[in-house]
Amino acid sequence: MQIADKNEELKCRRALETDEQSGITSSRPCGSTSERSGPECGTRCVNIQKQIRALEKEIGGLETKAKDTGEMAERATAITSIDNATNTDIERIERRFAKDYLARVDALAEIQNGTQVPTPNALAVNANTEQSANANSATAANTNTASNGNTD
Helix, strand or coil: CHHHHHHHHHHHHHHHHHHHHHCCCCEECCEECCCCCCCCCCHHHHHHHHHHHHHHHHHHHHHHHHHHHHHHHHHHHHHHHHHHHHHHHHHHHHHHHCCCHHHHHHHHHHHHHCCCCCCHHHHHHHHHHHHHHHHHHHHHHHHHHHHCCCCC
16 A cells, blocks of 8 residues: 555656646645746756655665565465475485484485385385295205205
């Protein structure tokens, strides 16, 4: 509302300046013409022009401030969103890898390589799979040795 009020005052000052230069006697909310209005209004017209320039500058400042306030609100919203996402990621990582140093090291290596970070369950499944594979290969080796008739 403040900008609108200043714009109304600016219109009034411009009309007053026109009346003063034209020699028209008028009374407006922002002032009235002098007795010596007309082409030789002199210092009165110069003062009105200074007031007009000051109002234009003030309106420009208010508009910039209003624009900045909108942009600042958008920035604050974006910053809050980024902070929330960061905190969520940190909590998720801490839940997964807070206690297991080697899992954290592996996760860091995978992040640096740009690969998918496994969950702790996936790590446990991989370890169990590797153990099963090792056990199966040992059993297969024993079976092969026994079937070939090699006895040491």
